[in-house]
Amino acid sequence: MRTSxxxxxxxxxxxDFKYAxxxxxxxxxxxxxxxxxxxxxxxxxxxxxxxxxxxxxxxxVERAMRDGHNGYAPSVGxxxxxxxxxxxxxxxxxxxxxxxVVVTSGTSEGIELALTALVDGGDEVLIPAPTYPLYTAxxxxxxxxxxxxxxxxxxxxLPDVEQVAKLVTPSTRAIVVIDxxxxxxxxxxxxxxxxxxxxxxxxxxxxxxxEVYGDLxxxxxxxxxxSLAPDAPILSxxxxxxxxxxxxxxxxxxxxxxxxxxxxxxxxxKKLADGRLCSPGPMxxxxxxxxxxxxxxxxxxxxxxxxxAEVTTRAFNGIDGISVVAPSAAFYAMPKVxxxxxxxxxxxxxxxxxxxxxxxxxxxxxxxxxxxxxxxxVFLASPSELTDIYAAVADFTRDFLSRPV
Ligand SMILES: Cc1ncc(COP(=O)(O)O)c(C=O)c1O
Numbered sequence: 232m233r234t235s236x237x238x239x240x241x242x243x244x245x246x247d248f249k250y251a252x253x254x255x256x257x258x259x260x261x262x263x264x265x266x267x268x269x270x271x272x273x274x275x276x277x278x279x280x281x282x283x284x285x286x287x288x289x290x291x292v293e294r295a296m297r298d299g300h301n302g303y304a305p306s307v308g309x310x311x312x313x314x315x316x317x318x319x320x321x322x323x324x325x326x327x328x329x330x331x332v333v334v335t336s337g338t339s340e341g342i343e344l345a346l347t348a349l350v351d352g353g354d355e356v357l358i359p360a361p362t363y364p365l366y367t368a369x370x371x372x373x374x375x376x377x378x379x380x381x382x383x384x385x386x387x388x389l390p391d392v393e394q395v396a397k398l399v400t401p402s403t404r405a406i407v408v409i410d411x412x413x414x415x416x417x418x419x420x421x422x423x424x425x426x427x428x429x430x431x432x433x434x435x436x437x438x439x440x441x442e443v444y445g446d447l448x449x450x451x452x453x454x455x456x457x458s459l460a461p462d463a464p465i466l467s468x469x470x471x472x473x474x475x476x477x478x479x480x481x482x483x484x485x486x487x488x489x490x491x492x493x494x495x496x497x498x499x500x501k502k503l504a505d506g507r508l509c510s511p512g513p514m515x516x517x518x519x520x521x522x523x524x525x526x527x528x529x530x531x532x533x534x535x536x537x538x539x540a541e542v543t544t545r546a547f548n549g550i551d552g553i554s555v556v557a558p559s560a561a562f563y564a565m566p567k568v569x570x571x572x573x574x575x576x577x578x579x580x581x582x583x584x585x586x587x588x589x590x591x592x593x594x595x596x597x598x599x600x601x602x603x604x605x606x607x608x609v610f611l612a613s614p615s616e617l618t619d620i621y622a623a624v625a626d627f628t629r630d631f632l633s634r635p636v
Contacts, residue, residue, distance in 0.1 A: 247371035250364050251596020258581060259590045267588045270620055272609045275413060275562055276478050280611035282532065284477045287524050288517040292480070295516035304512040306504040308334020308484070312518035316484045319522045324458025325467060331487045333500055334518065336510040337478075338443045341468040341485035343369050345439055346405070348499035350375040355402045357395060361565065361597035361605065363413045363441070378403070379598055384556050384567070388417035392426040399430065405437045406430065411444035411453060414597050414607040415565045416540065416558020418448045424456050432463045437496060440467045443483075446474035446529055448560040449537040457488050464492045471514075473561070474529060475521045480514040536562055539610040539617060546621035547608075552632045553624075562611050565594065568604040568628060575601035582631055587623045 252273055259269045271279075278284065307313065313329035320327040335341040342365060350356060352374035358366045360379035370377045378398055381391040395406065408427055411418040419427075431438035440456040457465040470483025487497040540558045547555040547566040555566040568579055576593035584590050594605025610617055 244371060244374050248368050249371075249596070250368050251592050252364060255580070255590065255592055255596070258584060262584055262588060269584070269588045269590055270612070270616075271590050272612070272620070273590045273592050273607075275473070275609050275611070277473065277476050277532075277562070277611055278478060280613075282476050282535075282611070285475070285521070285525065285528050288471070288475065288477060288520050291517045291520035292513045295513040300512055300516060302512065304334075304509040304515055306507070306509050307501055308332070308510065309512075309515045312484070312515045315519035315522040316486060320455055320457075320467065320486055323452070323454050324461070325455040325465075325486070326461050326489050327486050328489075331489070331497060333485050333497075333504055334510050334515050335470075335483045335485055335504075336481040337472055337483040338441065338468045338470040339365055339483070340481075340507075340510065341470075341483055342366070342439065342441065344500045344503050345437075345466055345468075345485060345496070346370065346375075347373060347503055348496055349437060350404045353402070354404045355400060356404055357398055357406045358598075359390060359407065359409055359412070361414050361594060361599050361607075362407075363409055364597060366407055367598065375404075382412070382415065382417070384415075384565075387559075388412065388415035388556055388565070389419060389423050390427060392423060392430070395427060396430050399434050399436070403434070403436060405439050407439045407441065408456065409441040410456065411448055411560030412563075413444065413561060414563045414592075414594075415556065416561050416563045417556070418444075418453055418560040421459060425459055428456060428460045428463050428465065431465070432460065435464065435492065437464045437466055437493065440465055442467050442469045443473050444561040445469060447533060447536060447562075449533055449540065450559075451533070452529075453560070461488065462490050464488060464490055466493065466496075471517060471521055474532065475517075476528070476532070477514075477517065477521075480517065481511055482514040482518055483510070484518070536610075538614055539612075540564070542614045542617050543608065543610045543621070546618065546625075550621075550625045550628055552628055562609055564608050564610060565597075565605050566608065567594075568606070569632070570602060570604040571632070572602075576604050576606055577601060579604065579631060580606050583624065583627050586627050586630075589620055589623060589627075
């Protein structure tokens with residue numbers, strides 16, 4: 232009799248590759264299979280909550296397909312898209328030329344290209360805690376190490392700049408700044424941004440500025456970090472996913488600051504970009520349409536988000552045992568529940584899912600400590616739906632916290 236062959240092994244470094252925002256969906260599917268409706272507050276996708284892609288962007292993609300732009304695009308992206316990004320960044324204070332822009336499959340691919348170009352196995356990259364989990368995931372894939380710097384909920388989730396400076400070692404290769412921030416909803420004042428840039432500049436480290444929420448601060452667009460120091464070694468990343476409401480198109484860009492210190496990094500990024508051929512071609516045609524065309528949806532989107540942020544802050548701060556820092560940008564909040572000893576954020580989030588069908592993501596998926604009780608909420612649903620959801624969270628939390636341990 233033939234014995235069945237052993238399972239084929241996967242690369243051990245993938246043990247550290249985690250992406251809680253999507254991993255947790257497997258649990259939600261089980262809850263759905265048991266007959267309960269799930270409300271997905273785990274993914275920051277405005278399109279699934281009824282925020283519609285501006286029609287002129289759709290028309291631009293449609294036109295591109297009809298006009299026969301269905302072949303491979305240049306690996307750095309089509310010129311009109313790169314020109315539009317350069318013009319946009321220059322207009323916002325980051326002097327930019329199209330040859331320093333690369334069109335990518337979303338911010339995600341830009342980040343992956345930059346980290347792959349910069350970091351070897353065993354190297355370190357400073358990343359915020361909590362972080363958007365793509366950073367830890369990509370670093371795991373490369374075999375490098377994310378070193379967390381604190382962002383402090385007692386100070387509006389601002390980075391602890393002194394700690395950032397102390398964490399730089401000879402193995403550090405880059406500093407990541409996510410501003411405005413996912414998962415906390417914070418946006419950073421100019422003095423904090425300047426202090427972070429100074430650290431990067433002093434140590435000759437590239438600062439990777441994740442600016443995908445740059446248009447979504449409730450008070451209006453935030454200038455790119457590089458506008459504060461155009462000659463500092465800063466790479467800026469963004470996309471059409473959030474403020475332009477087209478996350479499924481995978482259309483984004485990275486832009487390397489004008490300093491020649493970044494020339495080799497940019498060349499390495501372009502070399503890597505050649506290897507993956509191009510980002511989706513027709514969607515690249517929407518970039519110029521988005522950045523140079525009608526943006527009247529943006530103030531409406533910001534107002535809608537501000538209203539939802541207020542509903543969210545009021546609701547969570549009104550629940551015994553929960554507190555939250557009011558977000559000032561994007562569509563995320565990071566409430567904290569005071570957990571009894573021995574209970575984790577994942578226990579709470581899975582309990583909430585199974586009891587109510589409400590799906591959030593546990594904070595440890597973003598790098599907070601499991602016992603600290605953080606969880607992330609995406610507040611893109613309508614204010615009335617959010618109000619119902621938060622009432623159910625309040626009921627569940629009262630029961631959860633009154634259970635004997
Ligand atoms: C901070 C941050 N960076 C990058 C991304 C990825 O965005 P994209 O769809 O442009 O790849 C996200 C998506 O949620 C994000 O929150």
